[in-house]
Amino acid sequence: VERDLDARMPRTRNRPFVAGRFRAGAGWLVTILALLAAAVLLAAVVANGWAALYVFLGAVTYGVVYTVWLKRRTWLNIVVGGLSGSFAVLAGAAAVDPAMGAGPLLLAVVLFLWTPPHFWSLSMALREDYAAAGVPMLPVVVGNPLCAKVVFAHTLALSLLALLPALAGMGRIYLSAALVGGIWFTLESWWLVVRPSRRQAMRNFVASLGQLLLLLLGAIADRWLAGAA
Structure with missing residues (x-):
């Protein structure tokens, strides 16, 4: 779907379809649709219908709504695309308990808010690549200095x-992880406002990954300890 964009960006021009290691064709679309159907069916059989629905919505949001429809059209592309991460959280929670509580719902919102500053940091570092490819990521549209301020606010x-999930069933491990990850990501985002350079944008990108890792590990550890107790 994005072979033309990948060919214009140094970061992606060696991907298999661009480099010619794979040949594009209808067979790939059939394969992707078959894998999606298998994933949805497996979720329905092993878990339940709600989990299957969220798996389907996550795949469609990222693969169709974001990649095919919005990515080339608007800087809001990744804002809407962030819903795919939220659906992943909801799918996992629904697989455990379809009547999910406030904790999983809050985590889904957290993933939704996490996605834009994560990808905008990367696109600040690779602004020239996205501009050359004609992808209207926020730094391309408004410039890095203003984008840095938006990233910090997000x-x-x-x-x-x-x-907030600590008030909805998550324990002290999650709260500690959220504090450490949040302070780290926020500080790096503040420095991005002070110096919106490529180097600092990559530091912020790494901090976003670190925050998400801490949040997920904290949530898993709390649930595991609660189950062991």
Whole structure:
């Protein structure tokens, strides 16, 4: 779907379809649809219908709504695309208990807020690549200095919201992880406002990954300890 874009960007021009290691054709579309159907069916059989629905919505949101429809059209592409991460959280939670509580719902919102500053940080570092490919990521549209301020605002809201699951069933391990990850990501985002350079954008990108890793590990550890007790 994105072979033409990948060919214009140094970061992606060696991907298999662009480099000619794989040949594009209808067979790939059939394969992708078959894999999606298998994943949805497996979720329905092993878990339940709600989990299957969220798996389907996550795949369609990322593969069709974001990649095919929005990515080339608007800087809001990744804002809407962030829903795919939220559906992944909801699918996992529904597989355990379809009547999910406030905790999984809050985590889904956290993933939704996490996605834009994560990808905008990367696109700030690779702004020239996205501009050359004609992809209207936020830094391409408004420039890195203004984008850095938007990233900081998103990160601050994200870091505060990420504390709320601790009030909805998550324990002290999650709260500690959310505090550490939130402070780390927020500080790096502040420095991105001060110096919106490629190097700092990559530091912020890494911090976003670190925050998400801490949040997920904290949530898993709390649930595991609760089950062991």
